[in-house]
Amino acid sequence: MKFIEKPNEGYHLYNRFSADFTDDTVRLNNRDYPLGTVSRMVTNISADDMTELLLLGGKVKFCYEAIHFYGYSRERYFAQQESILEMLECMKKHEVFGCFDFEESKKLIDSVYSSDALDRYDEILEMEPPFSDEQKYRIEEIKKLFDYAKVLGAVYAYIAIDTANFATAVQNYTKILMEKTSRKKSELAKTAFELFNDELFMYYLYQSNPAENTMRGFSVNSVQTVAPVIDNNDDYKIFRRIYFSRMMDFYVMDLFEALSHGHYLWQCKICGRYFLMTSAHKQLYCDDVNPEYNVPCKYIAKHPEITKKKMESQKKTATPNYLLWKRRDNFIRKRKSRGKYSESEFAAAKNYINDCYEKSQLDFEYAKNKYEDDMEIKVIDREVRKATDV
Ligand SMILES: [Zn+2]
Numbered sequence: 001m002k003f004i005e006k007p008n009e010g011y012h013l014y015n016r017f018s019a020d021f022t023d024d025t026v027r028l029n030n031r032d033y034p035l036g037t038v039s040r041m042v043t044n045i046s047a048d049d050m051t052e053l054l055l056l057g058g059k060v061k062f063c064y065e066a067i068h069f070y071g072y073s074r075e076r077y078f079a080q081q082e083s084i085l086e087m088l089e090c091m092k093k094h095e096v097f098g099c100f101d102f103e104e105s106k107k108l109i110d111s112v113y114s115s116d117a118l119d120r121y122d123e124i125l126e127m128e129p130p131f132s133d134e135q136k137y138r139i140e141e142i143k144k145l146f147d148y149a150k151v152l153g154a155v156y157a158y159i160a161i162d163t164a165n166f167a168t169a170v171q172n173y174t175k176i177l178m179e180k181t182s183r184k185k186s187e188l189a190k191t192a193f194e195l196f197n198d199e200l201f202m203y204y205l206y207q208s209n210p211a212e213n214t215m216r217g218f219s220v221n222s223v224q225t226v227a228p229v230i231d232n233n234d235d236y237k238i239f240r241r242i243y244f245s246r247m248m249d250f251y252v253m254d255l256f257e258a259l260s261h262g263h264y265l266w267q268c269k270i271c272g273r274y275f276l277m278t279s280a281h282k283q284l285y286c287d288d289v290n291p292e293y294n295v296p297c298k299y300i301a302k303h304p305e306i307t308k309k310k311m312e313s314q315k316k317t318a319t320p321n322y323l324l325w326k327r328r329d330n331f332i333r334k335r336k337s338r339g340k341y342s343e344s345e346f347a348a349a350k351n352y353i354n355d356c357y358e359k360s361q362l363d364f365e366y367a368k369n370k371y372e373d374d375m376e377i378k379v380i381d382r383e384v385r386k387a388t389d390v
Contacts, residue, residue, distance in 0.1 A: 017100075019250060020229065020239035024261040024278070026254060027239065028099040036258030036276045040265055041096035042163055042251060043170045043274045049094065050164050056087040057160020064153040072125075074118050077149065081113035084156045091159070112149040121146055155245070162248035168208055169218055170255060172201065174265045174274065183280040188259040220252045221245065270297040270307075299368065321367055324375050325357040331377070341384075348387035349380055 020027040024035050045053070063080040070076070088106060091097040111117065120142045127135060177183075177191050195201055196218055205218060227241040244250040258264065258276075265274045268286040275286035285297040293306055300306050303320045332353070336346040356374045360367040373379065 017250075018241050018243045019253075020227065020241050021253075021257060022237065022239050024258075024263065026257070029101050031099070033099065034258075034263065034276065034278060035254060035261055036263035036265065036278075038096060038099065038251065038254040039166075039170050039258060040274050040276045041094070041099075042167050043174070043265060045094060045096070045163070045167060050167065053087075053090055053094075053160045054164055056083070056090050057157065059083045060087055060153070061157035061161075064157040067150065067153060072121060072146070074122065077113055077118055077121070080149075080153050081109060084109055084113075084153070087156060087160070096163070109152065112145055112152060117145060117149070159247045162246055162251065165205055165208065165218070166248060166251040166255075169196075169205060170265060170274075173255075174267055177264060178267065183264065183277070183282065185260070185262045188262065188264050192256065192259055218252060219249065220256070221249050222253060268297050270300055296368065321357065321360045321371060324372065325353060328353045328375055328377075328380065332380070342388075345384050345388050348384045352380060352383045352387070 021035075025032040026035055026038070027033075028038075060080070060083040063076065063083045067076050067080060085106070088102065088109075092102060124139055124142050124146075127139065131139065173191065173195055176195060177188070180187055180191065202218065221244075223243040225241050225243075226238060228236060228238050231237050242250075242253060244253070261278075262280065263276060263278045266277050266283065267274050268284075268288075270285055271288070271290050271292075273286060273288065275283075275288065277283060283298070285301045287296050287298055289295065290297050290300060293300055295306065305320065305323075329350075332341065332346060332349040335341040335349075336343075341349065353375065356371060360371040
């Protein structure tokens with residue numbers, strides 16, 4: 001899926017891009033994303049990155065408006081191409097735009113703004129009437145490409161603005177939702193109804209938009225059809241295919257479809273990033289690895305000693321994994337001193353817990369998912385029996 005479809009792509013409309021929706025996922029560029037994923041990615045763009053994107057978007061929009069008001073010129077088209085390519089480079093840094101096909105999008109830009117294409121536009125300007133049938137046909141052909149270039153400019157001119165406005169809207173929505181006690185579908189819908197029908201909020205969103213004359217609000221303008229497609233596993237499926245002319249329309253569709261399926265965003269109280277929830281289960285912290293502490297926020301929440309110790313430059317021996325090892329080490333020593341372990345049983349137990357601890361230091365997935373289970377006393381007992389059973 002590209003940021004804009006080709007004009008000659010079957011039934012695709014040339015000024016729109018499409019996304020396929022089914023159950024609780026949306027398919028973009030042959031990958032399925034749970035509904036709400038796109039909203040999460042947009043909402044997590046940092047303020048600095050958003051500013052960079054908006055500045056580049058402003059440049060594209062300026063070029064687009066110059067063409068819109070003053071018409072075609074080689075220089076204006078070149079400038080437009082350059083500004084779009086610059087913005088595409090910046091977009092590559094962001095997870096959300098990774099859902100689209102950059103190579104195909106770039107190819108399209110090259111085809112309508114290349115010097116070859118510009119030569120063709122110049123060719124029409126130089127033709128003098130009366131035109132032969134062949135010339136008329138040629139003019140029609142070039143005009144299509146020319147119009148396409150204009151629309152392409154418009155699409156890119158609004159991507160940054162739409163992305164920034166949508167992020168603001170979802171951050172506000174999430175803030176309100178987090179003050180509510182319920183996370184049921186009806187509550188998600190009620191919160192959406194109240195916020196997006198609030199005139200003051202919509203005015204605020206409108207004011208925060210640097211391109212106010214072109215803002216169509218928080219809207220969904222889309223065209224819907226149904227399309228049979230072949231799945232990656234060669235399965236045939238029928239999807240709801242929706243066409244969007246602006247990124248905002250697609251974002252809003254993702255958010256509202258997500259809410260209608262009980263998916264919503266929540267802001268992690270530890271790292272401040274937004275995470276996607278697909279159930280009403282009351283999770284407060286994200287599963288992402290916290291860049292500061294190198295363990296998931298959910299894990300940090302359960303082990304407050306991590307943040308405390310880490311802030312005072314934590315010693316390796318103070319980690320929860322070490323502390324658990326230490327408890328088990330004391331435990332098996334006691335067993336030995338009380339005569340409950342023979343020499344060889346004690347050695348087997350010691351080897352086993354040392355191995356587990358060592359593995360937890362090297363393998364983060366193991367530490368997160370299995371280490372605690374493996375260090376259960378009944379598991380240690382089982383391993384000791386296994387090792388000493390001759
Ligand atoms: Zn977090």
